[in-house]
Amino acid sequence: MTPDCVRRSSCPLSIALEIFGDKWTLLILRDLLFKRATTFKDFQASDEQIASNILADRLSRLSTAGIVASDRSPDDARVILYRPTTKGLDLLPVLVEAILWAARYEKTAAPAKILKRMREDREGFIQAIRQQFPPRSES
Amino acid sequence: MTPDCVRRSSCPLSIALEIFGDKWTLLILRDLLFKRATTFKDFQASDEQIASNILADRLSRLSTAGIVASDRSPDDARVILYRPTTKGLDLLPVLVEAILWAARYEKTAAPAKILKRMREDREGFIQAIRQQFPPRSES
DNA sequence: CACTTTACTTGCATTTTGCAAGTGATATAA
DNA sequence: TTATATCACTTGCAAAATGCAAGTAAAGTG
Numbered sequence: 001m002t003p004d005c006v007r008r009s010s011c012p013l014s015i016a017l018e019i020f021g022d023k024w025t026l027l028i029l030r031d032l033l034f035k036r037a038t039t040f041k042d043f044q045a046s047d048e049q050i051a052s053n054i055l056a057d058r059l060s061r062l063s064t065a066g067i068v069a070s071d072r073s074p075d076d077a078r079v080i081l082y083r084p085t086t087k088g089l090d091l092l093p094v095l096v097e098a099i100l101w102a103a104r105y106e107k108t109a110a111p112a113k114i115l116k117r118m119r120e121d122r123e124g125f126i127q128a129i130r131q132q133f134p135p136r137s138e139s
Numbered sequence: 140m141t142p143d144c145v146r147r148s149s150c151p152l153s154i155a156l157e158i159f160g161d162k163w164t165l166l167i168l169r170d171l172l173f174k175r176a177t178t179f180k181d182f183q184a185s186d187e188q189i190a191s192n193i194l195a196d197r198l199s200r201l202s203t204a205g206i207v208a209s210d211r212s213p214d215d216a217r218v219i220l221y222r223p224t225t226k227g228l229d230l231l232p233v234l235v236e237a238i239l240w241a242a243r244y245e246k247t248a249a250p251a252k253i254l255k256r257m258r259e260d261r262e263g264f265i266q267a268i269r270q271q272f273p274p275r276s277e278s
Numbered sequence: 279c280a281c282t283t284t285a286c287t288t289g290c291a292t293t294t295t296g297c298a299a300g301t302g303a304t305a306t307a308a
Numbered sequence: 309t310t311a312t313a314t315c316a317c318t319t320g321c322a323a324a325a326t327g328c329a330a331g332t333a334a335a336g337t338g
Binding site for chain 2: 283287
């Protein structure tokens with residue numbers, strides 16, 4: 001993947017794609033935001049079976065990009081707890097639009113109820129998820 | 140890239156990413172929708188300098204996925220004219236959200252005027268672009 | 279009829295991905 | 309205290325995707 005410092009162009013879409021334009025990055029964000037994944041193990045447990053080296057790489061990039069933050073668990077010093085920053089939460093509209101598009105045109109397992117909610121009250125849906133993540137200083 | 144027939148999971152986001160989760164696919168769509176690119180040459184002319192083999196591969200995937208359609212030019216039989224289908228136009232919200240996100244958090248060359256329009260009248264902005272593409276039977 | 283243009287394709291080097299098997303630090307059980 | 313398990317990675321290597329430069333066929337131009 002392209003490092004942050006060398007950009008193909010200054011087009012916002014191109015820059016966005018250099019940050020999350022791959023098969024895994026937004027899926028990690030999905031687990032973080034929708035499935036409340038917090039640990040490395042949680043992310044490894046998703047259906048898509050991400051390889052541990054790729055997961056480690058993506059988490060580190062997301063962290064560098066300021067999209068996720070992490071701390072060691074106070075209960076177990078082995079565990080690292082990942083959480084979205086505001087910049088990460090602000091990717092929710094992108095996730096929602098991508099999900100709605102795929103659900104409209106492809107055969108997916110998206111629950112009809114959630115899709116309905118997303119479609120009919122996009123803002124409310126996004127706000128409900130945001131509220132699950134308490135504001136922090138470094139976010 | 141993953142072929143359409145073998146899916147990692149039935150999650151809509153995962154499926155969406157199998158279709159456009161790479162560094163180039165959405166940029167091609169950007170050129171098609173925002174810059175009115177119609178020919179192979181037009182797409183090659185973008186700032187990001189896509190390699191011709193990758194461009195050919197992505198156009199063929201987009202075509203297979205039903206996101207773009209193409210016809211030979213009536214004026215010049217060498218030229219193939221690409222255009223978005225409805226399914227392609229329906230990716231506009233994803234593009235817009237990605238652009239707004241990048242413009243908010245990264246240094247980009249996005250014109251302030253267009254961003255303002257996108258932010259303040261997302262629906263109108265999208266509709267204005269849609270109307271530039273007349274409806275067709277195969278779209 | 280030579281020359282150019284268009285939309286690709288081909289061959290090959292480089293980079294990224296994916297898989298399986300570690301590793302070190304910490305926790306837990308005996 | 310020691311053995312074992314768990315957690316968050318790392319490492320090595322094969323396979324796939326990407327990027328570059330050069331080529332090609334079909335069609336248009338002077």
